Every structure is written in structure tokens, then in C-alpha cells.
Amino acid sequence: MFFIKKLISAVIVPPQLFIMVALLGLLLCRWRPRWGHVLIAFNLVALIVLSVPGVANLLIRGLEHYGPVSIANGSPAAAIVVLGGGVYSQAPEYGNTDTVGQTSLSRTRYAAYLQRQTGLPILVTGGAPYGGSSEAQVMRLLLEKEFFVPVQWEEDKSRDTAENAEFSGRILAAAGISKILLVTDAWHMPRAKLEFEKAGMIVQPAPTGFNTDSSGFDLWLPNASALGKSSTACREWLGLLRTQLFKN
Numbered sequence: 001m002f003f004i005k006k007l008i009s010a011v012i013v014p015p016q017l018f019i020m021v022a023l024l025g026l027l028l029c030r031w032r033p034r035w036g037h038v039l040i041a042f043n044l045v046a047l048i049v050l051s052v053p054g055v056a057n058l059l060i061r062g063l064e065h066y067g068p069v070s071i072a073n074g075s076p077a078a079a080i081v082v083l084g085g086g087v088y089s090q091a092p093e094y095g096n097t098d099t100v101g102q103t104s105l106s107r108t109r110y111a112a113y114l115q116r117q118t119g120l121p122i123l124v125t126g127g128a129p130y131g132g133s134s135e136a137q138v139m140r141l142l143l144e145k146e147f148f149v150p151v152q153w154e155e156d157k158s159r160d161t162a163e164n165a166e167f168s169g170r171i172l173a174a175a176g177i178s179k180i181l182l183v184t185d186a187w188h189m190p191r192a193k194l195e196f197e198k199a200g201m202i203v204q205p206a207p208t209g210f211n212t213d214s215s216g217f218d219l220w221l222p223n224a225s226a227l228g229k230s231s232t233a234c235r236e237w238l239g240l241l242r243t244q245l246f247k248n
Contacts, residue, residue, distance in 0.1 A: 124136040
């Protein structure tokens with residue numbers, strides 16, 4: 001089921017979606033030229049629009065429902081939970097060992113910052129669905145060996161956000177903990193919060209990785225980076241819709 005869900009998710013978002021629509025348009029050109037040309041033209045326009053940084057920023061910012069967490073007067077949470085965001089496999093500059101990817105690094109760094117501010121214990125969560133080191137394992141090593149922050153729990157079996165919440169919830173429930181500071185990217189927080197609440201947690205969002213791109217002429221010139229951001233946003237909007245539809 002996990003791999004089927006990943007396959008469907010990959011197919012219905014850009015750029016894979018554009019490739020499939022373009023192929024369909026080419027096929028239609030043989031039997032229904034007008035419809036084929038319309039489909040290809042629509043596909044091209046959509047590709048250009050989603051490659052515009054300004055559009056990508058709007059899609060991402062629409063997901064950033066929660067602002068930076070305030071812990072000036074303490075936090076009602078009893079633990080910090082940080083979600084993995086990918087592994088940098090066989091990193092040559094680190095002796096061909098696995099380490100955190102860019103997204104995991106951002107989240108882990110912020111979790112370390114929060115731990116120093118609050119003194120709360122940390123749970124790292126994230127498995128290795130495609131083999132190799134788990135996200136939790138490489139995050140734990142980074143926190144303990146480089147940030148010098150202790151990790152209390154390591155959940156290394158989950159393959160997606162729903163399993164992050166389910167498996168982490170079991171660990172924390174056994175420790176008598178229900179209130180957490182949840183660390184993930186700002187665009188990912190709405191769905192992650194819903195999943196952890198489904199697992200019985202009381203969540204105080206602690207988002208990081210906000211979209212802070214400045215304005216300027218380049219904001220309206222299509223580029224590959226913007227298309228990637230739009231793809232992330234589209235995938236997340238679909239995931240959020242699915243989570244809301246099946247939240248019970």
C-alpha cells in the first residue's frame with residue numbers, strides 16, 4: 001500500500017503529470033488533432049505557470065498556516081518530536097556514509113535549538129523505506145555528535161507522515177506523554193499536525209523552513225527550482241486533502 005500510494009502521488013503531480021498529459025495529447029493528435037493540440041497547449045501553459053517563482057511561492061505560503069512557535073514563557077509540551085525529511089545516502093565528503101538530507105538538516109537543527117531553550121527530551125522519527133540508514137538514525141547521530149543534544153527516543157520504522165504519528169504516538173504514550181512540540185517544515189505542518197492529533201497527541205506546532213523568497217524581477221521568470229517547489233506544494237495539498245477526508 002505504501003508504494004502504491006507513493007506511485008499515485010508521483011504520477012498526479014508535476015512534472016510527471018505534464019509528461020503524461022503531453023503524451024496523451026500527442027496520441028490524440030492522430031485521431032482528434034484539435035483536441036490533441038488543445039491539450040498540449042494547456043499542458044504547456046500549466047508548465048510555464050507552475051515554473052514561475054511567484055506562483056510557486058503562493059502555493060507554498062498557502063500551506064504555512066502556523067507561524068514561529070513562542071516559547072518565551074515556557075511550553076506546555078513534554079517532548080519535542082522532529083520528523084525526518086530524507087537521507088543523503090553514501091555522502092562522499094563524509095566517507096561514503098549516510099547522513100541527513102537538506103530538509104532533515106533544517107528540521108534537526110531547529111529541534112536542537114528548541115531543546116536548548118526548553119530542556120525537553122527529543123524523539124526523532126523516520127524510517128528507511130528504500131533501504132540504508134533510517135532518517136531517525138542519521139538525525140540522532142547529528143544531534144548527539146555535532147549539536148551535542150541528547151535524543152531520548154528513536155522511531156525508525158515509519159515510512160510516511162501517518163506512520164510517523166502512529167509509531168511515535170505509541171512510544172510517547174508508553175512514556176506517559178501526550179503533549180508535544182512538533183518540528184517539521186512550515187508547509188508540511190498542517191498535515192503533520194492532523195496526523196499526530198489522530199494518533200492522540202496534543203500538538204504545539206513548531207514549524208521551520210518558512211518560504212522567505214524576496215520580491216524582484218526574477219520572481220516572474222520561470223525556472224526549474226520553482227517547478228520543484230510547485231510540485232512539493234501540489235503533493236502536499238493533495239496529501240492534506242486526503243488526511244482531512246479520512247481524519248476519522
